[in-house]
Amino acid sequence: MEKYILYARKSTDTEDKQVLSIDAQLAELRKYAKDNNLTVIDELIEKRTAKSPGRPIFNEMLSRLQSGEANGILAWHPDRLARNSVDGGQIIYLLDQTSLNFLRFPVFQFENTSQGKFMLSIMFGQSKYYVDNLSENTKRGLRARVRNGDFPSTAPFGYLNDIRNKSIVVDKRYSPLVREMFDRYAKGDQTMENLAVFLKENGAITRGGKLFKDDKVKGILQNPFYYGHFLYNGELHEGRHTPIVSKALWDKVQTVIEQRGHKQPQIKPTIPFLGLLKCAYCGMSITAETKTKTQKNGNTHSWTYYRCSRKKRAVKCVEPAIREKDLLPQLSALLGEYEMSDDIYDFMTDKIAQDEQAESSSNLSLLDDLRMQIARLNAKQKILLDSYLDQDIDRQTFLAKKSEILSEKKSLEESLANLTTNQNAWIEPMQNWLNTAKSICSLRETDDLNGQKAVLSEIFGSNLFLHRKTLTQTPNGESPKTTFRKGAESGFCLWQKLGNLNQKIAHSGEDLDFFSEMVPRGGFEPPTLGLEVLCSIQLSYQGAYLIIPK
Numbered sequence: 001m002e003k004y005i006l007y008a009r010k011s012t013d014t015e016d017k018q019v020l021s022i023d024a025q026l027a028e029l030r031k032y033a034k035d036n037n038l039t040v041i042d043e044l045i046e047k048r049t050a051k052s053p054g055r056p057i058f059n060e061m062l063s064r065l066q067s068g069e070a071n072g073i074l075a076w077h078p079d080r081l082a083r084n085s086v087d088g089g090q091i092i093y094l095l096d097q098t099s100l101n102f103l104r105f106p107v108f109q110f111e112n113t114s115q116g117k118f119m120l121s122i123m124f125g126q127s128k129y130y131v132d133n134l135s136e137n138t139k140r141g142l143r144a145r146v147r148n149g150d151f152p153s154t155a156p157f158g159y160l161n162d163i164r165n166k167s168i169v170v171d172k173r174y175s176p177l178v179r180e181m182f183d184r185y186a187k188g189d190q191t192m193e194n195l196a197v198f199l200k201e202n203g204a205i206t207r208g209g210k211l212f213k214d215d216k217v218k219g220i221l222q223n224p225f226y227y228g229h230f231l232y233n234g235e236l237h238e239g240r241h242t243p244i245v246s247k248a249l250w251d252k253v254q255t256v257i258e259q260r261g262h263k264q265p266q267i268k269p270t271i272p273f274l275g276l277l278k279c280a281y282c283g284m285s286i287t288a289e290t291k292t293k294t295q296k297n298g299n300t301h302s303w304t305y306y307r308c309s310r311k312k313r314a315v316k317c318v319e320p321a322i323r324e325k326d327l328l329p330q331l332s333a334l335l336g337e338y339e340m341s342d343d344i345y346d347f348m349t350d351k352i353a354q355d356e357q358a359e360s361s362s363n364l365s366l367l368d369d370l371r372m373q374i375a376r377l378n379a380k381q382k383i384l385l386d387s388y389l390d391q392d393i394d395r396q397t398f399l400a401k402k403s404e405i406l407s408e409k410k411s412l413e414e415s416l417a418n419l420t421t422n423q424n425a426w427i428e429p430m431q432n433w434l435n436t437a438k439s440i441c442s443l444r445e446t447d448d449l450n451g452q453k454a455v456l457s458e459i460f461g462s463n464l465f466l467h468r469k470t471l472t473q474t475p476n477g478e479s480p481k482t483t484f485r486k487g488a489e490s491g492f493c494l495w496q497k498l499g500n501l502n503q504k505i506a507h508s509g510e511d512l513d514f515f516s517e518m519v520p521r522g523g524f525e526p527p528t529l530g531l532e533v534l535c536s537i538q539l540s541y542q543g544a545y546l547i548i549p550k
Protein backbone atom coordinates (compact mmCIF):
# COMPACT_ATOMS: atom_id res chain seq x y z
CA MET A 1 0.00 0.00 0.00
CA GLU A 2 1.40 3.37 -1.07
CA LYS A 3 0.75 6.07 1.51
CA TYR A 4 2.00 9.53 0.64
CA ILE A 5 2.78 12.63 2.56
CA LEU A 6 2.27 15.64 0.40
CA TYR A 7 5.10 18.08 0.97
CA ALA A 8 5.02 21.63 -0.31
CA ARG A 9 7.66 24.18 0.46
CA LYS A 10 7.21 27.85 0.11
CA SER A 11 10.23 29.59 -1.15
CA THR A 12 11.60 32.58 0.66
CA ASP A 13 14.47 32.93 -1.77
CA THR A 14 14.05 35.67 -4.26
CA GLU A 15 15.64 33.55 -6.95
CA ASP A 16 12.69 31.20 -6.73
CA LYS A 17 10.22 33.67 -8.10
CA GLN A 18 9.60 31.39 -11.04
CA VAL A 19 8.75 28.51 -8.72
CA LEU A 20 5.06 27.94 -8.11
CA SER A 21 3.51 29.65 -5.17
CA ILE A 22 2.43 27.45 -2.26
CA ASP A 23 -1.20 27.48 -3.36
CA ALA A 24 -0.27 26.59 -6.90
CA GLN A 25 1.99 23.80 -5.64
CA LEU A 26 -0.80 22.40 -3.49
CA ALA A 27 -3.31 22.56 -6.30
CA GLU A 28 -0.96 20.86 -8.75
CA LEU A 29 -0.01 18.15 -6.26
CA ARG A 30 -3.60 17.39 -5.29
CA LYS A 31 -4.55 17.11 -8.94
CA TYR A 32 -1.55 14.87 -9.56
CA ALA A 33 -2.54 12.66 -6.60
CA LYS A 34 -6.08 12.40 -7.88
CA ASP A 35 -5.05 11.67 -11.46
CA ASN A 36 -2.67 8.96 -10.30
CA ASN A 37 -4.93 7.55 -7.57
CA LEU A 38 -2.41 8.23 -4.84
CA THR A 39 -3.39 7.96 -1.20
CA VAL A 40 -2.31 11.12 0.60
CA ILE A 41 -2.46 10.80 4.37
CA ASP A 42 -1.36 14.34 5.17
CA GLU A 43 -0.32 17.62 3.63
CA LEU A 44 2.72 19.34 5.09
CA ILE A 45 3.64 22.88 4.28
CA GLU A 46 7.12 24.17 4.98
CA LYS A 47 7.84 27.83 5.12
CA ARG A 48 11.58 27.69 5.67
CA THR A 49 14.19 27.74 2.97
CA ALA A 50 15.97 24.51 2.12
CA LYS A 51 19.35 26.14 1.87
CA SER A 52 20.42 24.97 5.31
CA PRO A 53 19.35 21.84 7.23
CA GLY A 54 16.90 21.95 10.11
CA ARG A 55 13.41 22.51 8.86
CA PRO A 56 10.83 21.51 11.52
CA ILE A 57 8.16 20.25 9.13
CA PHE A 58 10.69 18.38 7.02
CA ASN A 59 12.08 16.70 10.11
CA GLU A 60 8.58 15.79 11.25
CA MET A 61 7.95 14.21 7.87
CA LEU A 62 11.12 12.12 8.13
CA SER A 63 10.20 10.76 11.56
CA ARG A 64 6.67 9.95 10.44
CA LEU A 65 8.17 8.02 7.51
CA GLN A 66 10.47 6.18 9.88
CA SER A 67 7.58 5.30 12.17
CA GLY A 68 5.83 3.72 9.18
CA GLU A 69 2.91 6.14 9.08
CA ALA A 70 3.64 6.70 5.42
CA ASN A 71 6.03 5.31 2.86
CA GLY A 72 5.99 7.88 0.11
CA ILE A 73 6.50 11.57 -0.51
CA LEU A 74 4.73 13.65 -3.09
CA ALA A 75 6.43 16.94 -3.91
CA TRP A 76 6.68 19.29 -6.86
CA HIS A 77 10.37 18.83 -7.61
CA PRO A 78 13.37 17.32 -5.80
CA ASP A 79 14.59 20.83 -5.06
CA ARG A 80 11.51 21.31 -2.85
CA LEU A 81 12.83 18.51 -0.64
CA ALA A 82 16.48 19.26 -0.30
CA ARG A 83 18.95 21.87 -1.20
CA ASN A 84 21.63 20.94 1.23
CA SER A 85 23.69 17.76 1.45
CA VAL A 86 22.40 16.74 4.91
CA ASP A 87 18.69 16.72 3.98
CA GLY A 88 19.43 15.17 0.60
CA GLY A 89 21.49 12.45 2.30
CA GLN A 90 18.67 11.73 4.73
CA ILE A 91 16.19 11.19 1.91
CA ILE A 92 18.57 8.80 0.15
CA TYR A 93 19.26 7.05 3.48
CA LEU A 94 15.53 6.49 4.10
CA LEU A 95 15.22 5.07 0.60
CA ASP A 96 18.12 2.70 1.34
CA GLN A 97 16.50 1.74 4.62
CA THR A 98 13.19 1.24 2.84
CA SER A 99 11.28 3.41 5.30
CA LEU A 100 10.71 5.46 2.18
CA ASN A 101 9.77 3.60 -0.95
CA PHE A 102 7.94 6.01 -3.19
CA LEU A 103 8.89 9.44 -4.35
CA ARG A 104 6.62 11.21 -6.79
CA PHE A 105 7.24 14.52 -8.52
CA PRO A 106 4.99 15.88 -11.27
CA VAL A 107 8.01 17.30 -13.03
CA PHE A 108 10.60 14.60 -12.37
CA GLN A 109 10.42 10.88 -12.77
CA PHE A 110 11.94 8.90 -9.93
CA GLU A 111 12.50 5.17 -9.97
CA ASN A 112 13.48 3.45 -6.77
CA THR A 113 16.51 1.75 -8.22
CA SER A 114 20.18 2.30 -7.65
CA GLN A 115 20.27 4.31 -10.83
CA GLY A 116 17.20 6.28 -9.74
CA LYS A 117 18.79 7.07 -6.40
CA PHE A 118 21.93 8.11 -8.17
CA MET A 119 19.89 10.47 -10.36
CA LEU A 120 18.10 11.80 -7.33
CA SER A 121 21.34 12.52 -5.53
CA ILE A 122 22.47 14.38 -8.61
CA MET A 123 19.27 16.42 -8.51
CA PHE A 124 19.89 17.28 -4.88
CA GLY A 125 23.49 18.09 -5.66
CA GLN A 126 22.40 20.29 -8.49
CA SER A 127 20.12 22.18 -6.17
CA LYS A 128 23.00 22.70 -3.83
CA TYR A 129 25.22 23.82 -6.66
CA TYR A 130 22.49 26.22 -7.68
CA VAL A 131 22.30 27.71 -4.20
CA ASP A 132 26.06 27.98 -3.92
CA ASN A 133 26.35 29.75 -7.21
CA LEU A 134 23.34 31.88 -6.85
CA SER A 135 24.77 34.74 -4.87
CA GLU A 136 27.88 34.69 -7.00
CA ASN A 137 25.83 34.75 -10.19
CA THR A 138 23.68 37.53 -8.90
CA LYS A 139 26.75 39.59 -8.08
CA ARG A 140 28.31 38.84 -11.42
CA GLY A 141 25.11 39.80 -13.17
CA LEU A 142 24.93 43.03 -11.23
CA ARG A 143 28.52 43.86 -12.05
CA ALA A 144 27.84 43.34 -15.72
CA ARG A 145 24.82 45.60 -15.56
CA VAL A 146 26.77 48.26 -13.73
CA ARG A 147 29.50 48.14 -16.36
CA ASN A 148 26.83 48.69 -18.99
CA GLY A 149 25.71 51.80 -17.17
CA ASP A 150 22.56 50.34 -15.67
CA PHE A 151 21.86 51.21 -12.06
CA PRO A 152 20.95 47.79 -10.65
CA SER A 153 18.61 49.01 -7.97
CA THR A 154 15.49 50.98 -7.25
CA ALA A 155 15.31 54.13 -9.33
CA PRO A 156 15.71 57.32 -7.30
CA PHE A 157 12.93 59.88 -6.98
CA GLY A 158 12.15 61.38 -10.38
CA TYR A 159 12.89 58.14 -12.18
CA LEU A 160 11.05 54.86 -12.65
CA ASN A 161 12.26 51.30 -13.09
CA ASP A 162 11.15 50.03 -16.46
CA ILE A 163 10.73 46.37 -15.59
CA ARG A 164 10.35 45.18 -19.15
CA ASN A 165 13.56 46.74 -20.43
CA LYS A 166 15.34 46.47 -17.09
CA SER A 167 16.22 50.10 -17.48
CA ILE A 168 15.57 53.33 -15.63
CA VAL A 169 13.42 55.94 -17.26
CA VAL A 170 12.55 59.53 -16.41
CA ASP A 171 9.37 59.85 -14.38
CA LYS A 172 7.31 62.43 -16.23
CA ARG A 173 5.34 63.24 -13.13
CA TYR A 174 8.12 63.90 -10.64
CA SER A 175 11.18 64.77 -12.73
CA PRO A 176 10.06 68.40 -13.25
CA LEU A 177 9.92 68.72 -9.45
CA VAL A 178 13.50 67.45 -9.17
CA ARG A 179 14.71 69.97 -11.74
CA GLU A 180 12.84 72.72 -9.96
CA MET A 181 14.42 71.69 -6.65
CA PHE A 182 17.90 72.00 -8.10
CA ASP A 183 17.08 75.33 -9.73
CA ARG A 184 15.67 76.73 -6.53
CA TYR A 185 18.41 75.49 -4.27
CA ALA A 186 21.15 76.76 -6.59
CA LYS A 187 19.86 80.28 -6.08
CA GLY A 188 20.99 80.04 -2.49
CA ASP A 189 17.92 81.36 -0.70
CA GLN A 190 16.19 78.05 -0.10
CA THR A 191 16.48 75.61 2.76
CA MET A 192 15.99 71.87 2.71
CA GLU A 193 12.81 72.52 4.69
CA ASN A 194 11.50 74.88 1.99
CA LEU A 195 12.08 72.22 -0.61
CA ALA A 196 10.40 69.58 1.54
CA VAL A 197 7.37 71.86 1.72
CA PHE A 198 7.60 72.42 -2.02
CA LEU A 199 7.48 68.66 -2.58
CA LYS A 200 4.59 68.29 -0.19
CA GLU A 201 2.62 71.03 -1.94
CA ASN A 202 3.13 69.25 -5.22
CA GLY A 203 1.88 65.98 -3.85
CA ALA A 204 5.21 64.16 -3.95
CA ILE A 205 5.72 61.27 -1.57
CA THR A 206 8.52 58.80 -1.01
CA ARG A 207 8.34 55.25 -2.22
CA GLY A 208 7.41 54.33 1.32
CA GLY A 209 4.41 56.62 1.03
CA LYS A 210 5.76 59.24 3.40
CA LEU A 211 6.43 62.94 3.04
CA PHE A 212 9.96 64.04 2.21
CA LYS A 213 12.03 65.27 5.14
CA ASP A 214 15.11 67.50 5.01
CA ASP A 215 17.57 64.63 4.94
CA LYS A 216 15.77 63.02 2.01
CA VAL A 217 15.79 66.33 0.19
CA LYS A 218 19.51 66.65 0.79
CA GLY A 219 19.97 63.10 -0.43
CA ILE A 220 18.29 64.06 -3.70
CA LEU A 221 20.37 67.21 -4.13
CA GLN A 222 23.60 65.28 -3.54
CA ASN A 223 22.83 62.30 -5.74
CA PRO A 224 25.04 62.27 -8.85
CA PHE A 225 22.39 60.10 -10.49
CA TYR A 226 20.52 63.22 -11.56
CA TYR A 227 23.31 64.41 -13.87
CA GLY A 228 24.01 60.97 -15.27
CA HIS A 229 26.44 59.12 -13.00
CA PHE A 230 25.63 56.75 -10.20
CA LEU A 231 27.30 55.39 -7.12
CA TYR A 232 27.40 51.65 -6.72
CA ASN A 233 29.48 49.91 -4.08
CA GLY A 234 31.18 53.20 -3.35
CA GLU A 235 32.26 53.52 -6.96
CA LEU A 236 31.09 56.17 -9.38
CA HIS A 237 29.82 54.84 -12.70
CA GLU A 238 28.66 56.42 -15.92
CA GLY A 239 24.96 55.72 -16.27
CA ARG A 240 22.92 55.12 -19.39
CA HIS A 241 19.87 56.90 -18.00
CA THR A 242 18.78 60.36 -19.11
CA PRO A 243 20.04 63.11 -16.79
CA ILE A 244 17.46 65.41 -15.22
CA VAL A 245 19.85 68.25 -14.42
CA SER A 246 23.10 69.43 -15.95
CA LYS A 247 26.40 68.73 -14.28
CA ALA A 248 26.95 72.48 -14.05
CA LEU A 249 23.73 72.96 -12.08
CA TRP A 250 24.49 69.95 -9.89
CA ASP A 251 27.96 71.33 -9.15
CA LYS A 252 26.47 74.68 -8.27
CA VAL A 253 24.08 73.04 -5.83
CA GLN A 254 26.97 71.18 -4.18
CA THR A 255 28.79 74.48 -3.74
CA VAL A 256 25.76 76.04 -2.09
CA ILE A 257 25.35 73.05 0.22
CA GLU A 258 29.02 73.23 1.13
CA GLN A 259 29.03 76.96 1.72
CA ARG A 260 25.98 76.78 3.81
CA GLY A 261 27.10 73.89 5.96
CA HIS A 262 24.66 73.57 8.78
CA LYS A 263 23.84 77.23 8.82
CA GLN A 264 20.32 78.28 8.09
CA PRO A 265 19.95 81.08 5.60
CA GLN A 266 18.69 84.38 6.84
CA ILE A 267 14.97 84.77 7.02
CA LYS A 268 13.76 86.69 4.04
CA PRO A 269 13.55 90.34 4.98
CA THR A 270 10.14 91.88 5.08
CA ILE A 271 11.66 95.32 4.88
CA PRO A 272 12.46 95.88 1.22
CA PHE A 273 16.06 97.06 1.08
CA LEU A 274 17.39 95.09 3.99
CA GLY A 275 20.76 93.54 3.23
CA LEU A 276 21.55 95.82 0.29
CA LEU A 277 23.48 98.61 1.98
CA LYS A 278 26.53 98.90 4.18
CA CYS A 279 27.65 101.58 6.54
CA ALA A 280 30.34 103.79 4.96
CA TYR A 281 31.86 104.55 8.33
CA CYS A 282 32.38 101.10 9.81
CA GLY A 283 31.49 98.74 6.98
CA MET A 284 28.78 96.89 8.88
CA SER A 285 25.47 96.16 7.19
CA ILE A 286 22.61 98.60 7.35
CA THR A 287 19.58 97.28 9.15
CA ALA A 288 16.05 98.59 9.26
CA GLU A 289 13.50 99.18 11.95
CA THR A 290 9.87 100.06 11.90
CA LYS A 291 8.47 102.25 14.67
CA THR A 292 4.82 102.65 15.41
CA LYS A 293 3.43 105.49 17.47
CA THR A 294 -0.10 105.90 18.68
CA GLN A 295 -1.16 109.50 18.73
CA LYS A 296 -3.41 111.05 21.32
CA ASN A 297 -6.39 111.00 18.99
CA GLY A 298 -5.92 107.22 18.58
CA ASN A 299 -4.41 107.25 15.09
CA THR A 300 -1.36 105.09 14.67
CA HIS A 301 1.56 106.35 12.73
CA SER A 302 4.44 104.15 11.67
CA TRP A 303 7.65 104.75 9.78
CA THR A 304 10.70 102.77 8.77
CA TYR A 305 14.25 103.93 9.05
CA TYR A 306 17.56 102.41 8.07
CA ARG A 307 20.59 102.54 10.31
CA CYS A 308 23.99 100.96 10.84
CA SER A 309 23.74 97.66 12.68
CA ARG A 310 26.83 98.71 14.69
CA LYS A 311 28.11 95.22 14.99
CA LYS A 312 31.73 96.28 15.08
CA ARG A 313 32.46 96.71 18.75
CA ALA A 314 35.83 98.40 18.33
CA VAL A 315 34.40 101.27 16.32
CA LYS A 316 32.03 103.81 17.71
CA CYS A 317 29.98 104.38 14.60
CA VAL A 318 28.66 107.87 14.01
CA GLU A 319 26.61 107.36 10.87
CA PRO A 320 23.14 108.75 11.38
CA ALA A 321 19.97 106.81 10.57
CA ILE A 322 17.93 107.66 7.50
CA ARG A 323 14.19 107.49 7.05
CA GLU A 324 12.88 105.24 4.36
CA LYS A 325 11.07 108.12 2.69
CA ASP A 326 14.42 109.89 2.27
CA LEU A 327 16.20 106.78 1.07
CA LEU A 328 13.72 105.62 -1.59
CA PRO A 329 14.18 108.58 -3.94
CA GLN A 330 17.95 108.16 -3.77
CA LEU A 331 17.72 104.50 -4.66
CA SER A 332 15.33 105.25 -7.47
CA ALA A 333 17.60 107.94 -8.86
CA LEU A 334 20.59 105.66 -8.70
CA LEU A 335 18.66 102.97 -10.50
CA GLY A 336 17.75 105.55 -13.12
CA GLU A 337 21.41 105.89 -14.08
CA TYR A 338 21.26 102.37 -15.43
CA GLU A 339 18.02 102.28 -17.31
CA MET A 340 18.19 101.51 -20.98
CA SER A 341 16.41 103.67 -23.49
CA ASP A 342 14.32 102.14 -26.23
CA ASP A 343 16.84 103.34 -28.83
CA ILE A 344 19.71 101.44 -27.32
CA TYR A 345 17.56 98.44 -26.63
CA ASP A 346 16.35 98.24 -30.21
CA PHE A 347 19.83 98.70 -31.59
CA MET A 348 21.27 95.98 -29.39
CA THR A 349 18.46 93.58 -30.18
CA ASP A 350 19.03 94.06 -33.90
CA LYS A 351 22.74 93.56 -33.48
CA ILE A 352 22.20 90.34 -31.61
CA ALA A 353 19.96 89.05 -34.38
CA GLN A 354 22.64 89.83 -36.98
CA ASP A 355 25.39 88.19 -35.02
CA GLU A 356 23.30 85.16 -34.33
CA GLN A 357 23.39 84.50 -38.04
CA ALA A 358 27.04 85.30 -38.48
CA GLU A 359 28.12 83.04 -35.69
CA SER A 360 28.88 79.57 -36.83
CA SER A 361 32.37 78.47 -37.67
CA SER A 362 34.31 80.36 -35.05
CA ASN A 363 33.80 77.63 -32.50
CA LEU A 364 35.22 74.89 -34.62
CA SER A 365 38.69 74.89 -33.18
CA LEU A 366 37.27 74.99 -29.69
CA LEU A 367 35.10 72.00 -30.48
CA ASP A 368 38.11 70.08 -31.74
CA ASP A 369 39.98 71.00 -28.63
CA LEU A 370 37.17 69.74 -26.41
CA ARG A 371 36.86 66.51 -28.32
CA MET A 372 40.56 65.93 -28.00
CA GLN A 373 40.53 66.53 -24.30
CA ILE A 374 37.66 64.07 -23.88
CA ALA A 375 39.48 61.46 -25.95
CA ARG A 376 42.53 61.99 -23.79
CA LEU A 377 40.50 61.43 -20.65
CA ASN A 378 38.99 58.27 -22.11
CA ALA A 379 42.46 56.96 -22.77
CA LYS A 380 43.49 57.95 -19.30
CA GLN A 381 40.52 56.11 -17.83
CA LYS A 382 41.48 52.99 -19.71
CA ILE A 383 45.06 53.16 -18.51
CA LEU A 384 43.80 53.66 -15.00
CA LEU A 385 41.62 50.57 -15.20
CA ASP A 386 44.48 48.56 -16.66
CA SER A 387 46.85 49.55 -13.91
CA TYR A 388 44.20 48.71 -11.34
CA LEU A 389 43.59 45.31 -12.89
CA ASP A 390 47.34 44.72 -13.06
CA GLN A 391 47.37 45.62 -9.38
CA ASP A 392 49.79 48.46 -9.93
CA ILE A 393 47.53 50.72 -7.88
CA ASP A 394 45.23 49.98 -4.98
CA ARG A 395 41.46 50.19 -5.09
CA GLN A 396 41.26 53.40 -3.13
CA THR A 397 43.57 55.24 -5.50
CA PHE A 398 41.71 53.75 -8.42
CA LEU A 399 38.33 54.92 -7.15
CA ALA A 400 39.55 58.41 -6.29
CA LYS A 401 41.27 58.87 -9.61
CA LYS A 402 38.34 57.46 -11.50
CA SER A 403 35.81 59.85 -10.01
CA GLU A 404 38.19 62.68 -10.78
CA ILE A 405 38.43 61.68 -14.41
CA LEU A 406 34.70 61.03 -14.75
CA SER A 407 33.85 64.37 -13.22
CA GLU A 408 36.21 66.25 -15.51
CA LYS A 409 34.95 64.35 -18.51
CA LYS A 410 31.34 65.07 -17.71
CA SER A 411 32.04 68.80 -17.51
CA LEU A 412 33.85 68.74 -20.83
CA GLU A 413 31.09 66.73 -22.44
CA GLU A 414 28.58 69.22 -21.21
CA SER A 415 30.57 72.11 -22.64
CA LEU A 416 30.78 70.23 -25.89
CA ALA A 417 27.06 69.59 -25.90
CA ASN A 418 26.36 73.22 -25.09
CA LEU A 419 28.59 74.35 -27.88
CA THR A 420 27.35 71.93 -30.50
CA THR A 421 23.66 71.87 -29.81
CA ASN A 422 23.35 75.41 -28.64
CA GLN A 423 25.96 77.52 -30.33
CA ASN A 424 24.03 80.66 -29.63
CA ALA A 425 23.78 80.06 -25.92
CA TRP A 426 25.13 83.52 -25.16
CA ILE A 427 22.11 85.15 -26.73
CA GLU A 428 19.60 84.28 -24.07
CA PRO A 429 21.56 85.74 -21.14
CA MET A 430 22.44 88.78 -23.22
CA GLN A 431 18.82 89.28 -24.11
CA ASN A 432 17.88 88.78 -20.48
CA TRP A 433 20.29 91.49 -19.49
CA LEU A 434 18.86 93.85 -22.09
CA ASN A 435 15.37 93.14 -20.82
CA THR A 436 16.40 93.82 -17.23
CA ALA A 437 18.05 97.08 -18.20
CA LYS A 438 15.02 98.15 -20.18
CA SER A 439 12.65 97.13 -17.40
CA ILE A 440 14.26 99.64 -15.02
CA CYS A 441 12.21 102.48 -16.53
CA SER A 442 8.93 100.89 -15.57
CA LEU A 443 10.29 99.36 -12.38
CA ARG A 444 11.05 102.82 -11.01
CA GLU A 445 7.47 103.87 -11.54
CA THR A 446 6.05 100.97 -9.57
CA ASP A 447 6.28 100.29 -5.87
CA ASP A 448 7.88 96.92 -6.51
CA LEU A 449 10.64 97.62 -4.03
CA ASN A 450 11.84 94.03 -3.96
CA GLY A 451 12.21 94.13 -7.74
CA GLN A 452 14.22 97.34 -7.43
CA LYS A 453 16.40 95.80 -4.79
CA ALA A 454 17.05 92.75 -7.00
CA VAL A 455 18.31 94.93 -9.85
CA LEU A 456 20.35 97.13 -7.52
CA SER A 457 22.12 94.13 -6.06
CA GLU A 458 22.77 92.82 -9.54
CA ILE A 459 24.39 96.11 -10.49
CA PHE A 460 26.30 96.86 -7.31
CA GLY A 461 26.72 93.54 -5.57
CA SER A 462 27.65 94.42 -2.02
CA ASN A 463 29.23 97.74 -2.89
CA LEU A 464 26.58 100.23 -2.00
CA PHE A 465 27.14 102.33 1.11
CA LEU A 466 25.35 104.92 3.20
CA HIS A 467 27.39 107.96 4.19
CA ARG A 468 25.70 110.80 6.03
CA LYS A 469 22.31 109.77 4.78
CA THR A 470 23.63 109.64 1.23
CA LEU A 471 24.19 106.67 -1.06
CA THR A 472 27.76 106.18 -2.19
CA GLN A 473 29.79 103.50 -3.87
CA THR A 474 32.87 103.90 -1.71
CA PRO A 475 33.14 102.80 1.89
CA ASN A 476 34.83 105.98 3.10
CA GLY A 477 32.36 108.39 1.63
CA GLU A 478 34.83 110.00 -0.77
CA SER A 479 34.04 110.30 -4.41
CA PRO A 480 34.69 106.98 -6.09
CA LYS A 481 38.18 106.46 -7.50
CA THR A 482 37.41 103.04 -8.85
CA THR A 483 34.12 101.41 -9.36
CA PHE A 484 33.20 98.68 -6.98
CA ARG A 485 30.51 97.36 -9.17
CA LYS A 486 29.99 93.70 -9.57
CA GLY A 487 32.07 92.25 -12.35
CA ALA A 488 34.17 95.41 -12.66
CA GLU A 489 37.29 93.55 -11.53
CA SER A 490 37.18 91.35 -14.59
CA GLY A 491 36.29 94.25 -16.87
CA PHE A 492 33.10 92.54 -17.82
CA CYS A 493 30.62 94.94 -16.38
CA LEU A 494 27.84 95.67 -18.77
CA TRP A 495 26.15 97.84 -16.20
CA GLN A 496 29.17 100.08 -15.92
CA LYS A 497 29.25 100.56 -19.67
CA LEU A 498 25.59 101.37 -19.71
CA GLY A 499 26.00 103.86 -16.85
CA ASN A 500 28.88 105.63 -18.65
CA LEU A 501 26.91 105.75 -21.85
CA ASN A 502 23.90 107.26 -20.12
CA GLN A 503 26.14 109.90 -18.55
CA LYS A 504 27.64 110.83 -21.91
CA ILE A 505 24.25 111.11 -23.49
CA ALA A 506 23.03 113.26 -20.62
CA HIS A 507 26.03 115.60 -20.84
CA SER A 508 26.21 115.95 -24.58
CA GLY A 509 22.51 116.68 -24.81
CA GLU A 510 22.48 115.46 -28.37
CA ASP A 511 22.49 112.23 -30.29
CA LEU A 512 25.70 110.53 -29.40
CA ASP A 513 27.33 107.80 -31.37
CA PHE A 514 26.67 105.53 -28.46
CA PHE A 515 26.97 102.39 -30.43
CA SER A 516 30.73 102.50 -30.52
CA GLU A 517 30.64 102.58 -26.77
CA MET A 518 28.54 99.48 -26.40
CA VAL A 519 29.85 97.37 -29.22
CA PRO A 520 33.36 96.03 -29.18
CA ARG A 521 35.32 95.94 -32.40
CA GLY A 522 34.90 92.24 -32.75
CA GLY A 523 31.18 92.61 -32.90
CA PHE A 524 28.86 90.34 -31.07
CA GLU A 525 30.52 87.05 -31.65
CA PRO A 526 30.65 84.77 -28.69
CA PRO A 527 34.08 84.36 -27.22
CA THR A 528 36.65 81.83 -28.05
CA LEU A 529 38.59 82.75 -25.00
CA GLY A 530 39.28 79.26 -23.84
CA LEU A 531 37.70 76.67 -21.68
CA GLU A 532 37.63 78.54 -18.42
CA VAL A 533 34.89 80.87 -19.58
CA LEU A 534 32.74 78.09 -20.89
CA CYS A 535 31.80 77.09 -17.42
CA SER A 536 29.77 80.23 -17.25
CA ILE A 537 27.99 81.34 -20.35
CA GLN A 538 27.05 84.55 -18.65
CA LEU A 539 30.68 85.46 -18.18
CA SER A 540 31.63 84.39 -21.63
CA TYR A 541 29.21 86.58 -23.49
CA GLN A 542 29.98 89.54 -21.32
CA GLY A 543 33.61 89.02 -22.09
CA ALA A 544 32.86 89.12 -25.75
CA TYR A 545 30.93 92.30 -25.52
CA LEU A 546 33.03 94.30 -23.23
CA ILE A 547 36.67 93.85 -24.01
CA ILE A 548 36.89 97.07 -25.89
CA PRO A 549 40.05 97.80 -27.78
CA LYS A 550 40.90 101.45 -27.53
Ligand SMILES: [Zn+2]
Nearest residue numbers: 279282308317
Ligand atom coordinates in the same frame (compact mmCIF):
# COMPACT_ATOMS: atom_id res chain seq x y z
ZN1 LIG B 1 28.44 102.01 11.03
